Amino acid sequence: MRAGFKAPVARDLRSELWVKLWGNLSLNPISALTHATLEDICRFPATRELVAGMMAEAQTVAEKLGVQFKISLDKRIAGAEAVGAHKTSMLVDIEHGRAIELEALVGSVIELARITNTPTPLISAIYAVTQLLAHTLDKQQGRLRVEPR
DSSP states (O other), X not given: OOOOOOOOOXXXXXXXXXXXXXXXXHHHHHHHHHOOOHHHHHHSHHHHHHHHHHHHHHHHHHHHTTOOOSXXXXXXXXXXXXXXXXXXXXXXXXXXXXXXXXXXXXXXXXXXXXXXXXXXXXXXXXXXXXXXXXXXXXXXXXXXXXXXX
16 A cells, blocks of 8 residues: 655665764754754854754764765755754753753763764753753753742
């Protein structure tokens, strides 16, 4: 029976996973921190540059593990931008007061960077501030609010 869906068969699943992770590790935490959509992040020069820097760091880690990227970094960012005013899953989780997938999307890459002895200053910085965001959300039962002292 035909459903009309395209279902390409990937020969190098590891590389496909890294292409997906490449965007998630940068775009998700930035959107959670800024409450911006993919389109906004990719069109704003400072955050586009940050995304590219984080992706370059991750690419170095992946290549040390034998991963070969079949698309360029610029094409991956353009693909995210083309999705439009889409909220990332991490931003949606923030908006709904749910725990975020920080360890799976960012912490895992930092761990692999340590194993491969690869510096990841941009990824590590975004990870640190997003950890604080997650901690704040947890402490405030999923509601972001600033209370005067």
